[in-house]
Amino acid sequence: MGTVVVIDLYTGGEPATAEEYRHLAQARAILHRADAVFSTWKPDSPVSRLRRGEIELGEAPPEVREVLELCAAARDASHGWFDPWAIPGGVDPTGYVKGWAAQRALDALLTSRVTGALVNAAGDIACHGSPVPGAPWRIGVADPASPGRLAAVVDVAGAIATSGTYERGAHLFDPRAGAPASRVASATVTGPELGLADALATALAVGGADALELVESLDSYEAFTIGKDGARTATARFPFAAGTGAGSPGVA
C-alpha cells in the first residue's frame, strides 16, 4: 500500500562498488519478496489466501510460518496487546512484517566496506554501524499533533518503530475491546530487532500506559508514548538524544 523504503549506505568515504550494489539488489529482493508473500492488499498473496482459508499454513512459503511464530512470541511478550489472531478476517501479521522485512534487508547490506547502513521502511528504521565514527544514529520522532514538527530526537543503535493513529490498517485493532481502538496518538519503541519493535509499538498504540510497563520489563527494549492529550510517558532508559527537548516525559 505505497510503502516507500529508503536505504542509506555509508562506506567511510570510499565509493560504493559493484559488491555494494549486489547486496543492495539482495536487500531490494527481500523487500519485494516480503510484499509478494505477506501483503493483505494483494488478493492472491499467500497470506491473503491463508486468511481466506484457501490454503493451509503448510502450503504457504516457509517464511509465513516463521513470521507467525515470531508474532506468537510478540503476542506473549505484549500480554496480548499485539494479537494478529484477533484481527477480523483471519490472522494478519502486517504489524510485524514491515519491521521484520526491513531488518532482513539491512542484514543483507553489510559488506566489508559498509561502515553504516540504515533502512527506513515508512518510519520503521533498522540501523547498523554509525553515520560517522563514534556518533550514534539520531532519529526524529514525528509529532502526531503537529505535522511537520518533531516530538523528540532519539539515539538509535539498532531499531526504532513508531505506531500511531495516523496509520491506517487493521493492525491497530484492540483485541480486548473487540473494535478498532487507539489509546495513544503515537507510540515509539527502540530495541535490537525491528520486527519485535514494530509489534511492540503496535501493542503500545492500542494499550497505552498499561502496555508501557511490560516494555519496561523487557531487556533492551524501551518505549515512549504521546497521548491524545499530549501527555508524554517513557520507560526509564528510553534513549532520548541529549538536549533535544523531549518535553517532560514521565517514567512508567
Added chain:
Amino acid sequence: MRRTPIVLAATAAGLAGVLGFHTKPAHISFGVSSGTATGAAATGGSSPASTSGASAGTSSKAATPTTTAPAHASPPASAGASGTRTATGVVVNYNYGLMSVKVTASGKKITHVSIAMLDDGGNSLSQSIDQQSIPLLEQQALQAQSGNIQGVSGASYTSAGFAQSLQSALSKLGLK
C-alpha cells in the same frame, strides 16, 4: 564521507522500483526543482541495470509542470525523448490536502517518482521535485528542521492517497 541513499517504492498491486543515487544529501527547495547532484556513485565494475535511475533523474529535470490547484484534470501519459514516458495520477486527498503523483518510466522501468501537484489546504504549492515523493518530502522537511538527524520515525508515510495517485499514474503507463 559519501552516502548513497536509494529509494524503493512498493505499491499495492505491483512494485515500482525507483533507485536514486546521490553524491550528497538531496535537498528540497519549494517552488524550484531541487538541485540534486545525481551522478555515478559507483566506480569500477559493472553496475546493475537499475542504476539507470541516476541518469534518468538528471534528464527528468526538463519536465517541471507547474500545475496549480485545482487542477483536477489528470493528463494522459506522454512520451518524451529517448523512450521516456511520464504520467500523472489522479488528484487525491492525502493527509494534509490534495496531491497528485507523477511517474516517469523508461520502457518498463520506473525511473522517477515526484509530486506533480500539491495543495496544502489553501496554501497552494506548485512544484515538481526531482526524485522525491510525499513520504520523502515529509521526511526531509522534518530532517531539515532539526539538523543532524538521519531519519524520522512515525511520519505519515503510508498515505493511501499517495499510493492511489501513484497507482493511477502507473496504470496510465501500462505498468500496472
